[in-house]
Every structure is written in structure tokens, then in C-alpha cells.
Amino acid sequence: MQRVKLVDVARAAGVHPGTASRALSADTGGLVSPDTVRRVVRAAERLGYVPNTVARGLRTARSFLVAMVVPDVTNPLFPPMVRGAEQVLSQAGFTLVLTDTDNDAGTERKQVQQLRARGTDGFLIATARWQDQLVEELADGRVPAVLINRNTSSHRLPYVGGDERTGIAVAVDHLVSLGHRRIVHLAGPQDTSTGRERASAFRHALRTHGLPITRAQVRTCDSYTERAGAQATERLLASDVEFTALLAGNDLIALGALAVLAATGKRCPGDVSVVGFNDLPMVDKLTPSLTTVTLPLREMGALAA
Amino acid sequence: MQRVKLVDVARAAGVHPGTASRALSADTGGLVSPDTVRRVVRAAERLGYVPNTVARGLRTARSFLVAMVVPDVTNPLFPPMVRGAEQVLSQAGFTLVLTDTDNDAGTERKQVQQLRARGTDGFLIATARWQDQLVEELADGRVPAVLINRNTSSHRLPYVGGDERTGIAVAVDHLVSLGHRRIVHLAGPQDTSTGRERASAFRHALRTHGLPITRAQVRTCDSYTERAGAQATERLLASDVEFTALLAGNDLIALGALAVLAATGKRCPGDVSVVGFNDLPMVDKLTPSLTTVTLPLREMGALAA
DNA sequence: AGCGCTGAAACAAACGATTGCAGTCAACGT
DNA sequence: ACGTTGACTGCAATCGTTTGTTTCAGCGCT
Numbered sequence A, B: 001m002q003r004v005k006l007v008d009v010a011r012a013a014g015v016h017p018g019t020a021s022r023a024l025s026a027d028t029g030g031l032v033s034p035d036t037v038r039r040v041v042r043a044a045e046r047l048g049y050v051p052n053t054v055a056r057g058l059r060t061a062r063s064f065l066v067a068m069v070v071p072d073v074t075n076p077l078f079p080p081m082v083r084g085a086e087q088v089l090s091q092a093g094f095t096l097v098l099t100d101t102d103n104d105a106g107t108e109r110k111q112v113q114q115l116r117a118r119g120t121d122g123f124l125i126a127t128a129r130w131q132d133q134l135v136e137e138l139a140d141g142r143v144p145a146v147l148i149n150r151n152t153s154s155h156r157l158p159y160v161g162g163d164e165r166t167g168i169a170v171a172v173d174h175l176v177s178l179g180h181r182r183i184v185h186l187a188g189p190q191d192t193s194t195g196r197e198r199a200s201a202f203r204h205a206l207r208t209h210g211l212p213i214t215r216a217q218v219r220t221c222d223s224y225t226e227r228a229g230a231q232a233t234e235r236l237l238a239s240d241v242e243f244t245a246l247l248a249g250n251d252l253i254a255l256g257a258l259a260v261l262a263a264t265g266k267r268c269p270g271d272v273s274v275v276g277f278n279d280l281p282m283v284d285k286l287t288p289s290l291t292t293v294t295l296p297l298r299e300m301g302a303l304a305a
Numbered sequence C: 001a002g003c004g005c006t007g008a009a010a011c012a013a014a015c016g017a018t019t020g021c022a023g024t025c026a027a028c029g030t
Numbered sequence D: 001a002c003g004t005t006g007a008c009t010g011c012a013a014t015c016g017t018t019t020g021t022t023t024c025a026g027c028g029c030t
Helices: A006-013 A017-024 A034-047 A053-060 A078-091 A105-117 A133-140 A164-177 A193-208 A226-238 A251-263 A295-304 B006-013 B017-024 B034-047 B053-060 B078-091 B105-117 B133-140 B164-177 B193-208 B226-238 B251-263 B295-304
Strands: A065-070 A095-100 A122-125 A145-148 A183-187 A218-220 A245-248 A273-275 B065-070 B095-100 B122-125 B145-148 B183-187 B218-220 B245-248 B273-275
Touching (some): A078 B095, A078 B105, A105 A133, A105 B078, A122 A133, A164 A193, A183 A251, A193 A218, B065 B105, B105 B133, B133 B145, B164 B193, B164 B245, B164 B273, B183 B251, B251 B273
Parallel strands (some): A065 A095, A065 A122, A122 A145, A245 A273, B065 B095, B122 B145, B245 B273
């Protein structure tokens, strides 16, 4: 702990602690004479006073803590978001608490509970499932929460995300302009809004181009991982579906697909074109895709509200 | 806030709040009769009591908060550390606070101050410079702190890091076994322990192999970034130093070097061999290197102490 | 001169949990 | 039968701020 407290400052300035408190707070500063304010402020500086956030939090029921819940920090998609959020938050005097749920609903629940006990002032949820019990509970509660990157079916919480539809549309346009006619979508998990949205956008884009769609042309991966992407690709190859291009639900899935294709002797840009999604670092060999980096900035607006 | 508090539980169980407190805490549980404990615990469960961490923190001067300070979450080196730390911490009932200093000493200072005001129970510092004012202050303070990944010259705080020396040695062995004789080291910034240590290890390794060393063979980059790596490589090419292999201070520097080499027409594994350091994801094209992933686990030990 | 009013500062009660201290009561030994 | 012990539990202070409610002095007005 730091040692100097409000009482010390007050004594040094020759005023009552309560008065000192008001003098130091910007919005209650008007209640005390300019002269006293000056005296208190000077004393505070001289003593190196740093208000005790815990005590303040107890009294005001605010913690100036905002939690961000991500499935896995190791996934390169999240660090930029975390970074953006952190900058905005610390600017506004908040502290960012990061929790990695390890893609586990149980852990997530525990963490969030823990954080609520702490009096967390707000939540940024990047782990939302399409049907998400926990999110519903948060929506019921009185703590502000914002969904980021993934939405839920209920739409009860504000949501910040990229424009999946035009992202996918651009990708499909690109492939079509390269002459591809038989495109397969390696969709992300359908219990996430991104997976659903992108799959739906894919179908729509094909229709727009007048291309036929069959059920078999959308293969669902059960997670956004290389492994899942690889498995889906293996199944795809084992089937009799013909294709000249793959549009992956995200870059990790794309990487998994590339690995399998390489292993089975297919040439990457030659025999089959692969397009990813998310613009992970160091994926210059893949065709360009949508960026998610702008999200954290927008999230500020949501947070302010 | 959650509504049920200790008083409610106490009332429901028909005991005094103080007693309820003791009954619920594991180590004071012995002071109260087993029967009462049961009654209180049951009441707490029934009411869904969650202790208010803020209030507890005020009284006990502990926050169960541990802060991790990193220069840039976006750097793939850190997320695994964050992840490892977070798991250990939340296991132990602590909450991880992440702060990204954006490589700026000023921000770092502000953040740390902020966190101390919060009564943070411990710090994990991944931003240490070789000569680091802030670290010294932390060492002077009474809050436990552990350095991770980077050490300081003073060695006053416990440090957790990888074994740079043998890592570099292995890399040099590898290059030498490939027949390389003229190896250049693109060293990391010399105000970090990793940069210094690796450079020193490099010199030592060359000596071990009986290879000559000149000053010009260690080029210092002023940061661990692609840009710095690129610049150093350009300077290297502009000089008259001959070389057949590059050992980069980390993978980002290596990437920068690769880019420049490619731009100037040099073939990557053909004309010049490049070795990185840190095992970033998706760098399969580079020769294998040391992994930093084991750090967070060890850090648990440091933390426990 | 008396009255009300206003601006400024002091007072004290919270916020919710922990904990040293004191009190109660039964059991027990002599 | 009485003092003593010891096991429980109640009491109240405390952590450091914030904030609603006095208190008070000075001032203008009639």
C-alpha cells in the first residue's frame, strides 16, 4: 500500500478529510473555495498522495475495472482487440482485466462470476455463442456488457463486429474474377455468429453471381482451428465434390486446409485457390481479406454508452 | 452489485455477521462449531452469497489482483505467457490484469502507479530494460514482483526466462554443421537482457567453434521489430562484411531480414541461411528455434514464492 | 437590528467484510 | 459447590473514501 492517505493530505492542508476529498475531485471541486482547492491540491502533490481505489470503490460501488473475456489470447485475432480496448480504457481511467476462458464454458462462467464479485464495471465479451446462457444472464443483470466479434441470436446486448457480409462478398468476387466456378466454403462453427453469418453470406454471394449451390458446398468445421480445418478438408477430399477454390471461415481453418492440400500433392495456387479470413499476421501468401483491427476503436463508442 | 451480503447470510443462519465470516473462511473455520459452519454455509449457498471482493480487499489490504505488464500484446511472444500466467493465477484465486505499455516508459509508469493504487498484490514485468528505474522502485517497494523474459542489470528481482545461451549455441551449432563459417548476428536491442545475453552467447559460441569474430559481425537492431531487422540488414548489405548465414535476435528481426534479402534478390536458403529465435507461430519456413512457451509454467513457482 | 440566505467547511454515516477482544456457558477438576 | 478452563460467538472497531446533513459566519435587505 501507499502510505499517505486522504487524512494526511487533509491535515497538511488544514482542512477536514471530507473537504479534501471534494477539493480533489474534479466535479465536486466547485463546492469548495478556489483557495482551499489550491491548498489541498498542493499538499496532495507534495505528499505524493495516490487515492486508494479499493476504498473508493467500496464507497462508490464502482471499480473502474472492465473485463474482457476471450476464448484464447493465443489466437492472433484477439490481441489487437485487447490492445485497442486497453488503450481506450486506460485513457478513461479504467483498468482492463483479461480473462482467457480456454474455450471452456465452465471456466468462463467461473471467471465472470469472480469478476462480478469484484464489482467489475463492464464486460467485453468475445466468447459469445449463438445461443449463450451466460450472455443472457449478463443482459438480465445491471452491469453493462458489450459483445465483440461474435453476436448472439437474441441480440439483447450491443454488438461490435466487422462487416462479414461484404467481406465474404469481396472474397467471392475475387475468386469468381479469377475464373472459379466451383467454390467450397469451409465454414466456422455454426454456434458462433461469425460462422453462421459468413456461411449465409457465402450462399448469398454465390447466388448473386448466378452460381449453383449445393449443400455439400458448405462444410462446417467444429472450431476455428487448424485441426478442424484440416479435418474438414480431408472429408471434403474424400467426398466426390469437385472444386477449384476454397473459401475458409477464417485464416486458421485456411492454414489447416493448405496443410492437407499440400500433403495430398495439390498445388496451392495452381490446382486449388484458398482464401482465408481475418488478416492474421504473416499470411501474405494468402489473398487479402478483411481486417478486424478497427473493432477495438469502435468499441469505445459502445463502452461510452 | 450482487445484493446478498454477509449480513443477510448471517441473519438467515441466525448468527452474527462476524461469526458468519469466520464460518465461511477456510482457515478461520476451526474457530466455530462444525454445526454452525454447516448452517452458515448452507444459508450462503441458498442465498447465492458471493463475497464482495472490494470490501474484503479494503479490510485485508489484499486485492487478489496480479498485474502483468507487457510491451505489446500484439507481439506473438507474449500471449502464451499471458495465458500461462492467467491459468495459474485464476487457479489460485487471483485475477490477472493485463497492461500493454505500448513500449512507452511513460505509459508504463502511469499504469503501474495506477495498479499500485489498486493494491495490486503482485507484478509480472515483461518490459524490463537492462537499466530500469521503474523496476528498481518496485524492488524497493513491498509488493512482490517477478521479471519475466527480460532481466535487469541489478538482479534485484526474481527472474524467469528461457535459457538464451544454449538456445543460441544450438542455433550456431546447426549453422556450423551446415558448413557456414561466416555468420552474422542481428542482435536485439542492447538495453534488454535478451539482446545482450544472446549477443554474448553468440560470441561465445563462435569462439567455441574456433571461428573468428569481428565487431562488424554483430549488428545491433534498436528494437525487436521487422522494421529494425530490415534496417540492420540493409546496413549490413551496404557494408563490405561477407556472410553466408544470419542469426537473428528474434523472429521478427529475422522476418525483416528475409524481406530485405528477398528484395535484393538473394535466395533465402540458397545464398544466405537465416535463423530466427522464439518459435513464433507459422514460421515453419525458418529453421527451428527455442521455445518460450515453458516460461509461464515456471513462473508459477516464482509466483508462489 | 433582525431575518433569511448563501457559500464554505466540518461532521458523521455509510460501503461490506475481517478480526482483536470480551463475554457466555457448559464441563470439569478438586 | 466453586473456580477454572476452553470452546464458541457476539461486539465493535477498522480499512480509506465519498457524500448527505449540519453548522457557521458573513452579508444584504427591510
